[in-house]
Amino acid sequence: MSTLQPLRRGISLLGARSLASQAAPVVSNGSRQALRLRSPATRRPVARFGPALRHLQARFASSEAASKTQLYDLHVARGARMVPFAGFAMPLQYSDLSHVESHNWTREKASLFDVSHMVQHRLSGPGAMELLMKVTPSSLDKLHTNQSTLSCLLEDGTGGIVDDCVITRQGEDSFYFVTNAGRRQEDLAFLQTEIEAYRGANGADSIKWEIIDNALVALQGPLAASVLQPLIHGSGAEADLTTLGFGNSRTLYLTLPDGSRTAEPLLISRTGYTGEDGFEISIPTTTPTLPQQVVDLFLANPDQVRLAGLAARDSLRLEAGMCLYGSDITTAQTPPGASLSWVVSKDRRDPSTGNTNFNGSSVILSQIASPAKTLSQRRVGFTVEKGSPAREGAIIVDLNDESRTQIGVITSGLPSPSLGGLNIAMGYVKQGMNKKGTEVGVLVRNKVRKASVVGMPWVETKFYRP
Known part of the structure; x- marks a missing residue:
């Protein structure tokens, strides 16, 4: 990779x-x-x-x-x-x-x-790399200067997603990264705790952290x-x-x-x-x-x-199939739990590299190794039949169960402007109901609407690569 x-x-x-x-x-x-x-x-x-x-x-x-x-x-x-x-x-x-x-x-x-409104950070000093590789599952040591990776800040112990972020390496020991405005206070408290602990063990000058205005x-x-x-x-x-x-x-x-x-x-x-x-x-x-x-x-x-x-x-x-923090991902999900295992770099999964020690690694790596046994739900995309769109919070039910047992929830949904108003949504369904083509029901205004599990994105991305 x-x-x-x-x-x-x-x-x-x-x-x-x-x-x-x-x-x-x-x-x-x-x-x-x-x-x-x-x-x-x-x-x-x-x-x-x-x-x-x-x-x-x-x-x-x-x-x-x-x-x-x-x-x-x-x-x-x-x-x-x-x-x-x-x-x-x-x-x-x-x-x-x-x-x-x-x-x-x-x-x-x-x-x-x-x-x-988003929060721009700069982290530098001899401990910047080590600190960031503790709180994220990314191989930041593999980045070249001015290269970026999408990553997640991870909660210690649980591996829950504190926030998603883009991290850019600007030098040997210098990184620029951007976090979400809606998580400003939580992110600052999280980073402050992690940085103070690192400085306590490695010295006050080991890391310099700036919020860029x-x-x-x-x-x-x-x-x-x-x-x-x-x-x-x-x-x-x-x-x-x-x-x-x-x-x-x-x-x-x-x-x-x-x-x-x-x-x-x-x-x-x-x-x-x-x-x-x-x-x-x-x-x-x-x-x-x-x-x-x-x-x-x-x-x-x-x-x-x-x-x-x-x-x-x-x-x-x-x-484009992109998540919104607070709706599609929260601290209740780990990257594998949110169908985002790809944010965990391959060399950070391999014990022989010595790079598998990051926040929540024991939980996350076991989920990657055995998802069917360790994950109860999966994040997937849906298309919903014509009518009112399935919005955040709409309940997903099993069409084959007359009692309409809940099997999931919609986390984002709207009529797609690019697809002529087609109702699209993403959400979580229980393990086993996440295969493409699976039909489920979604409760919209007290009516069960048919929906099908589909792949994402709905509109092909057009990122430029020379």
């Missing part, structure tokens, strides 16, 4: 933030209706959102006033509907495109998402590279994005309208949470105007790039 294979496989399964959805308009032959675009200046009523939005806001809402990202004022000026999310005021959608239009725009062109935006869609490439300042191999593959990053400057370069370089990583080709761009805030300058560069051509919010982000990630 190559160093980045876990990321290449895994980015189609994990991720971080979710919102509501609605069915895409269809024409008589069932194909998706052509996208009717409005100019950015046009104002339209914002669509109503149902249970998924209420579930999400309830999960991450705080009694404290919502924080603002560095781009808050831009969102308001651009007609965003702002909602409380993971302790931040975040854009749900914008006035120029409906949710479905924004979703389809991302699949066909390029969208820009503000993800500055950068803005973070995600440029996603088939036009992402062609939009970004002309903005790269300079020339040569480093400036050529055709040599930057999925799961890799570079530190580059962008060119401002006057021909000068940005005040500081940006960390540009080829990754994302939509299934499309794209980039996540970490923007320093030492120069306070830099985030706005960068976003203005991307939005200079509205025929190619539009802003997109949480609503489109959720439907895009689910079509």
Whole structure:
């Protein structure tokens, strides 16, 4: 397995933030209706959102006033509907495109998402590698500089998933990683405990941990590279994005309208949470105007790039089969329990390597070795018959059991905009009912709806590999 294979496989399964959805308009032959675009200046009523939005806001809402990202004022000026999310005021959608239009725009062109609410970390020092390899099941020692892997922070003892994250090696003993906004307090407490224990055994200078106050935006869609490439300042191999593959990053400057370069370089990583080709761009805030300058560069051509919010982000990630922490994965699941065994690198399963000592390894490795004996349920995808979608919390039952015994639960679900409103969902079913083609029932509004177990993703991922 190559160093980045876990990321290449895994980015189609994990991720971080979710919102509501609605069915895409269809024409008589069932194909998706052509996208009717409005100019950015046009104002339209914002669509109503149902249970998924209420579930999400309830999960991450705080009694404290919502924080603002560095781009808050831009969102308001651009007609965003702002909602409380993971302790931040975040854009749900914008006035120029409906949710479905924004979703389809991302699949066909390029969208820009503000993800500055996510937590950016830097861990460095002689103990950084050892600490991260204790709290994750990844072979971080196999990563080259500027390479990434998708991973999980694991609870000690149980192996439960504390959070999912993307980790980038930036040097011999330096790592950059991003964790979920909705798990900010839990992650910080978890990392603080682990780091203090390590320092206690190895010295205060063994690890340096920083929370980076950068803005973070995600440029996603088939036009992402062609939009970004002309903005790269300079020339040569480093400036050529055709040599930057999925799961890799570079530190580059962008060119401002006057021909000068940005005040500081940006960390540009080829990754994302939509299934499309794209980039996540970490923007320093030492120069306070830099985030706005960068976003203005991307939005200079509205025929190619539009802003997109949480609503489109959720439907895009689910079509790509990516998990939402708090819904599809929690500390109640280990990676094998969540059908995510691939995050456990092969050499971390082999006792002969000496690398099998990580949080929860005894539990996780036994589950990988004997899943039928150790796992009671599996995470799978479903298509659900026409009608109201199966949302988070919907009960899954055995169609062959007249008593309708519960055999699982839906964790995410919505009508797929890319598939003409087809109802898709993911969830957990008991061991033995997880094979593709298995028919089950889902309780939706007190009615049993037929569903079939299917493979994921529903929409093929388009990650760029040179």
